[in-house]
Amino acid sequence: MRPVRTAFAGALLGVLALAGCGQATTTDSGAGTTASPTAPASSSAAFPVTVQAGNGAVSIAKRPERIVSLSPTATETLFAIGAGPQVVAVDDQSDYPAEAPKTSLSGFKPNAEAIAEHNPDLVVLANDAGGIVAELGKLQVPVLLEPAATKLEESYDQITDLGAATGNAEAAATLAATVKRRVEQAASAVPKDHDLSYYHELDVTPYAATSGTFIGQIYARFGLTNIADEAPGAAGGYPKLSAEFVAEADPDLIFLGDTVCCGQSKETLAKRPGWSGLSAIKNDRVVELDDDIASRWGPRIADFAEQVGRSVTAAASAS
Numbered sequence: 246m247r248p249v250r251t252a253f254a255g256a257l258l259g260v261l262a263l264a265g266c267g268q269a270t271t272t273d274s275g276a277g278t279t280a281s282p283t284a285p286a287s288s289s290a291a292f293p294v295t296v297q298a299g300n301g302a303v304s305i306a307k308r309p310e311r312i313v314s315l316s317p318t319a320t321e322t323l324f325a326i327g328a329g330p331q332v333v334a335v336d337d338q339s340d341y342p343a344e345a346p347k348t349s350l351s352g353f354k355p356n357a358e359a360i361a362e363h364n365p366d367l368v369v370l371a372n373d374a375g376g377i378v379a380e381l382g383k384l385q386v387p388v389l390l391e392p393a394a395t396k397l398e399e400s401y402d403q404i405t406d407l408g409a410a411t412g413n414a415e416a417a418a419t420l421a422a423t424v425k426r427r428v429e430q431a432a433s434a435v436p437k438d439h440d441l442s443y444y445h446e447l448d449v450t451p452y453a454a455t456s457g458t459f460i461g462q463i464y465a466r467f468g469l470t471n472i473a474d475e476a477p478g479a480a481g482g483y484p485k486l487s488a489e490f491v492a493e494a495d496p497d498l499i500f501l502g503d504t505v506c507c508g509q510s511k512e513t514l515a516k517r518p519g520w521s522g523l524s525a526i527k528n529d530r531v532v533e534l535d536d537d538i539a540s541r542w543g544p545r546i547a548d549f550a551e552q553v554g555r556s557v558t559a560a561a562s563a564s
Contacts, residue, residue, distance in 0.1 A: 292306060293306045296389060298389045298390050298406060299373075303389050308411070309412075311333045311367075312365060312411065313333065316369055317339045317340070320335045320336075320341070320345050321342070321544060324342050324344070334363045334365075336352040341537060341545075352372070354374060360381065366386070366387065367386075367387050367410065367411070369388075369410075370390050370391070371392055372390075372392060395459050397459075400424075400459075401421040401425055404421040405417050405418055408420075429466075431467075431547075431550040431553070432467055434554055435558050435561070439560070442496045443472070443497065444499050445502060445539075446500070453476065455476075455483070456473075458483065461473075463549065464553060467557045469498070473486065476490055495525075497524055497528075498530045498557070499530065501533050501534055503536060511533075514526055530556070532552070
């Protein structure tokens with residue numbers, strides 16, 4: 246799988262630690278108060294703040310002005326909540342938005358010295374590869390570990406975590422609520438009486454995602470049956486499927502999460518042994534997704550959900 250997708254698999258396979266509920270608390274003259282999701286907390290007035298992240302309680306003394314993001318999802322979120330001007334460097338996989346200050350830094354093989362060269366006052370990570378959290382701790386740099394979400398609520402929670410950590414709490418709360426509303430509206434707009442099945446392809450291996458994964462839970466909102474749930478090795482969340490298994494399951498819809506990385510399309514699928522007669526191919530129900538939107542758990546999950554909703558509605562109407 247491409248690096249940007251391994252975070253999903255890692256979370257299910259135990260590579261990444263699951264973050265607890267990200268509840269931010271602020272202190273004022275020693276008194277602790279729980280930050281309301283809708284309470285304004287901008288600029289220096291919100292600090293000091295403590296955010297509960299994957300690496301525990303992270304205390305941030307003042308509004309960070311030199312943020313380094315080593316997580317493409319976090320990068321998208323930071324810019325979406327208005328913290329873009331505070332970001333001085335992002336990793337080599339952070340390709341959205343275009344104005345993000347992309348560097349050669351790696352989130353998969355992070356180097357503490359290379360990160361420190363950017364003089365960060367906050368580093369955001371998706372995984373603790375090579376014990377980087379402890380390494381950065383030695384440099385007295387606050388580190389926020391926001392692992393791959395395994396539930397939709399965790400995705401929304403991470404948006405508010407980053408808002409609290411950067412002094413953009415109000416904008417983050419608004420964004421989280423908007424994303425959640427769009428996802429729910431997309432799901433509620435789909436006909437409820439369909440009996441459609443689907444296959445989501447992560448790469449050309451091919452690996453798929455079961456209903457127990459983050460991405461599978463999004464599809465489940467639309468009442469779809471996941472063929473990967475019955476595959477050998479499905480308990481791991483990301484089973485490797487055989488061409489024969491997919492052909493026999495004959496899904497009504499195929500969603501491709503490997504169009505950019507691997508050039509997959511309805512035409513390439515039709516060339517696979519035994520696949521040219523698949524219902525999804527014959528009925529033009531192969532949905533080409535943007536790899537990154539389909540593999541990250543940030544604000545653009547709403548775009549993903551809406552695309553799934555349109556595809557399901559069209560298929561249900563034609564059935």
